Amino acid sequence: MEPRKYVLLISIVIGCSVATAKTIFVEEDVPSIEEISFMKKYGYLPEKQDDNMDFAYTPHSIAEALKKMQSFAGLSPTGHLDAETRKLFKRRRCGVKDIETKSAAHRRRRYILQQGWGKKAITYRVLNGSSTLERARVETLMAAGLAVWAPHGGLQFEQLDHGKADIQVSFASKDHGDGFPFDGPGHVVAHAFPPPHGAMHFDDDELWGDNPDEEDENITDFFAVAVHEIGHALGMSHSNVKASVMYPYYQVPVEKLHEDDILGMQELYLKEDVHEALLESTEQSVASRSSLAPRPTLADDDNKSNEDNDDDEDDDNDVPDLCYTNYDTVQVIQDKLFVFEEEWVWVLTDRKQIMEGYPKRFHDVFIGLPKHITVIRTIYEKQNGHIVVFSGRSFWEFSARFRLVRRGRLSEYKIPPQVSELTTVFLSNYNNKTYLIEYERFWRFDDATSSMDKGYPKEMSAWRQIPYPVDAAVIWKGDTFFFRGPRFWRFDNTAVRAHHYYPLPTAQIWFPCRATPDMARYVTNDEP
Structure with a gap:
């Protein structure tokens, strides 16, 4: 004692x-x-317990x-x-219990799960605003909060203006009929219920705002609290990891999920997809450990021959299937994701959201690119907004309007003459330096001074837990991602290594693709 x-x-x-x-x-x-x-x-x-009047702690x-x-x-x-x-x-905090009786004795994971929705398309509705935050602003912040969670469970959210939604958001004060009354300003600021209930309640006695840097400590940032409560509405419980979104005490700012949150979402929503896909597959080879996704087929009709179909002008038969292809590279240009495969390019405004009119032949986008360039494997956007396409020892630089500006040689980047081609180039937001990768080594170039940093090249093994050669490296919404085959990794610039919960399957996370039997082996890091 x-x-x-x-x-x-x-x-x-x-x-x-x-x-x-x-x-x-x-x-x-x-x-x-x-x-x-x-x-x-x-x-x-x-x-x-047991109505024992003498019960004491x-x-x-x-x-x-x-x-x-x-x-x-x-x-x-x-x-x-x-x-x-x-x-x-x-301290201000969430009103949901930290430790459930059934899980208090043996806590194998930091994150604790309740149950998911059992579906990927989830509806939500904002019933009202608060006394300090109008309904329209609440709807905007809720959409942003849901977007934080969506890609980690392959979820799609639809807002309803009428009727019963899966997740219903409302503001209320004191006793509001759910058995968990609020306590006035401070202390409990919100609570939410797991599926299939899904309600999210915010205490209307709080001074709600939408600026996490607000100097007035009495104001509670709605977005930070909403992201936390959305986790509950999706089936997550509290986490004892302080950096986690699901930590029970109020903290700002909230910008993205922690590893602990993502692991929980994978457990709730992605692993079930993989399991179901494996059960549905009768042709999966247990012995196969290939890191390559299956190549696309042109037709499903076994009675039709495609060998002599040269006069077929239907473009649809020529476009590779984005979900079943080994794309040549991906890159973020003008805050959009460009995906290149063969002579085609897809442009996505966000994960799973392909721009209308795409895919297109990339020659129709990059005006002035020579016709003998039939594949784009290396491309990046410079600090000045120009876009550079590499092929062999040459490059073609385009304006922000995708018009050819000039042609140059790799020597302008101070790359040694014995290097025949680059495999990946990207501009890091961590130090504003350009990284030029050639299979198993890389250089770091200062575009502002047109000089190579000392000590380069270095081995790709410096990017710990990232397999190489890589097909692409991109900066997306502040994070660094590496792509190889059907997998991708998120890189931790501070720890200088890939995050532990990667790799994940590229097609199912980034593109509007359903889970496949192959997905199961893309969540393991069996690359060299």
């Missing part, structure tokens, strides 16, 4: 002629009734509950009510 602290108090009672002193020992750091209620509410102390049980609470919040588990622990009772 943890030792208890005591304070010596001396009470002096003065009578007419006698002064009597009494010594009283009062236990220090004893939780208040409100603090006991807090630990019961969030799963750290058990509820009163022992000093040992309270100390153990404090340890759990401290550990979950990322504090040192002392079991004592120190100053940092007392702050937890007053």
Whole structure:
């Protein structure tokens, strides 16, 4: 048992002629009734059992509950009510329980799951706004919050203006009919229910805003709270990882999911897809470990011969299937994702959103590119907005309007003459340097000074946990991604290694493609 602290108090009672002193020992750091209620509410102390009127919490049980609470919040588990622990009772937070009874004894994962929706198309509806945030702004921020989660579960969200939606968003105060009344300004700011309920409730007594850098500490950032509550509405429980979106205490800013959140989403939504796809497949070869996706076929009709069909002018038969092809490269240009395969290019405005009119032949996009260039394997956007296409020792530079500006030689990038071609080029947002990759080595070029940085080339093994040669490297919404075959990796520039929860299948995450039997082997890192 943890030792208890005591304070010596001396009470002096003065009578007419006698002064009597009494010594009283009062236990220090004893939780208040409100603090006991807090630990019961969030799963750290058990509820009163069997209507036992003599039921009481022992000093040992309270100390153990404090340890759990401290550990979950990322504090040192002392079991004592120190100053940092007392702050937890007053911090703004989510009203959902931290520890569920069924999972409290054995917590194998940091993230805890409830259940998913069992589908990928999910509807939502914003019922009202708050007293400080109008409904239209709430709808905009909700759409942005859902977009944070969507790609990690292959989900699609549709907003409804009328009728019952899967996820219903509303603001309410105090007792609002769900059995979990709000408590006024501060403390509990919101709560949400897992599928199939899916309701998200925000306390209307809070001062809601949409600026995480707001100097007024009384204002609660709606986007940060909404991203957290969306996790609950998708089936996620609280995480004891402080950097996680599903950490129960309010923190800003929220920009993207943590590894812990993504692992939970994969468990809820992606692994089930893989399992179902494997069950449906009767032709999957267990022995096959090839890292190459299957090549596209031109027709399904076995009775039709395609060998002498040279006069077929139907472009649809010539376009590769984006979901079943080994694309030549991908690159982010003007904040859009360009995907190149054979003589074709697709342009996506966001993951799974192909621009109208695409795919097109890339010669129809890059005006002035020589006709003898039949494949684009290396392309990037410079700091000045120009786009450069490489082929062999030459390159062609285009304006931001995709018109040819000039032709140049690889020597302008200070690449040695023995290098016959580059395989990938990208401009890093981490240091604004241009990385030029040739199979197993790379150079770093300073475009501002037109000079090569000292100490290069370096081996590709410097990009830890990234297989090579890579087919592409891109900067997408602030993150660095590497692509090879049907897989992709997200790179951690701070740790200088790929994130642990990668690779993931490119087609199912980036393109509007259904899960396939091949997807199961694309979530393992069996590359050299």
